[in-house]
Amino acid sequence: MKKLYKIFFVAISILFFNNNIIAQDENDNVDVIVIDAGHGGKDPGAIGKKSKEKDIALAIALKLGKYINENLPDVRVVYTRKTDKFIELHRRSEIADENNADLFISIHVNASRAKNVTGTSTFVMGLNRSDKQLEVVKRENSVILIEDNYKKRYDGFDPNSPETEIIFSLYQNSYLEQSIKIAGLVQDQFEERAKRVNRDVRQAGLVVLWNCSMPSILIETGFITNPEEEKFLMSENGQAIIASSIYRAVKEYKNIVEGKEPVNEKNNIVFKIQIAYSTKDIETIPENFEGIKQVEKVKDGRYYRYFTGSAKTYEEIASLQEKIRKKIPEAYVIALNNGKFITVKDALQLLNN
Ligand SMILES: [Zn+2]
Incomplete structure (x- = not known):
């Protein structure tokens, strides 16, 4: 209990330290968006009958970036990868930090042993409980096992340890509200405009989101293991529908964040x-x-x-x-x-x- 208490305070001080840094950045606009195509190179991600997750994720990521560049000229798009290249998980959030990103969007494709399962879900950092979520967590985090030096690099990260989770969930607290906001907008677009099955906004302990010091989401755009959904995600049209749904959610989020009313004199x-x-x-x-x-x-x-x-x-x-x-x-x-x-x-x- 004593140990937990200490960790709790370390986490609080990280939170405050972090807030001080943010306080110096007066611009709250969504100016820089990092688009992260999941997996790549020697890490194919989930594998379907005819396709690999890494290729679908990249195709959607590039389309999303194109839509943002064309329609939101004040936003700078940064890709973690634009080609079929292996990138370690920690490097992805570092790229976001180096570019002072205001939003981090990681794009993935889901998989399930049950071939009939379909639909989209959007993850924010958090604790996970249900087995279904654990499956996603295991698959999306497992890439660190093929990284060099992973034991050293992710020392202190153990998705199964409750103490680790307390640290990162408190650290994440200041961005969680905004992350959930954008995640909800993405899922709304998927359901209403793209007519996808809505598997909702979820919280999970995902390494790629762990170190992000900005609102960050991981989108599972569908199931590669469902033949129909795989066909949809492999098609030019399907990728365009998914990318434009995410784009509309980003635009809406940007409007909400930037259209924020001036702070009331009397705060309550x-x-x-x-x-x-x-x-x-x-x-x-x-x-x-x-x-x-x-x-x-x-x-x-x-x-x-x-x-x-x-x-x-x-x-x-x-x-x-x-x-x-x-x-x-x-x-x-x-x-x-x-x-x-x-x-x-x-x-x-x-x-x-
Ligand atoms: Zn993935």
């Missing part, structure tokens, strides 16, 4: 703990939320967000979060100012001013 900041995020309208009874009694439900677009707790300081909510996470590991802190969602990062800045 409240922190809460988000315990679930779903398209499902769930009754807020303790039985549905691991016995948690006071659950608040808020509709946010097509999604329902479920909260518990309320505090005026981050310290207070962080200690409550620690307790809640014993029941719901993916619970995380969100912030509201005068009833409007703001990032935890912005809330801490407002409180410090």
Whole structure:
């Protein structure tokens, strides 16, 4: 317990240190977007009957970049790879850091032993519980095993250790809200415009997102193991549909982030703990939320967000979060100012001013 406590404070100080760095960057615009085509070179990713994940991911990544360049001229697109090249996972987030990216989008293709499974899901960094998610985590993280020096490089990262997860999920807290926002927009576009099966926004301990110091998502654009979906993802038209869906979500996200209203003089900041995020309208009874009694439900677009707790300081909510996470590991802190969602990062800045 003592060890956990220490780690908790290390994580908090990382969070604050990080906020100080961000505070110097006054521009909140989405100016630089890193597009990361998953896998490459000696790492093919998932393999279908006729195609490889690395090729589909690259084709979609290049199309997405093209749409952004053509339609959002104020955005600079940076690719982690533009050819069939092997890139280590840690290098991908380094590229994002070196370019001061405002958004990191990693593009992948899913696989399943069950051939009938189809659909898209978008991942943000977080804790994972269900077996299905673990499958994705194992596959997407396994590439580090073929990297040189992986033991040294990822020392301290063990997706199976709860302590490691506490560190990175707190570190990620300041970007999680924005990551979930863009992830939700991507899934909405996939469902409404691209008519794909919606497998929702999910949280998982993915190495490629771990070190990203900006909002970051990993998109599984479909299942290579389903013959029809593989055909769709291999086709020029299918790739264009997927890429343009992501592009529209990016555009919407950029508008939301940049169209942010000026900060109200009288701040009224409240922190809460988000315990679930779903398209499902769930009754807020303790039985549905691991016995948690006071659950608040808020509709946010097509999604329902479920909260518990309320505090005026981050310290207070962080200690409550620690307790809640014993029941719901993916619970995380969100912030509201005068009833409007703001990032935890912005809330801490407002409180410090
Ligand atoms: Zn992948």
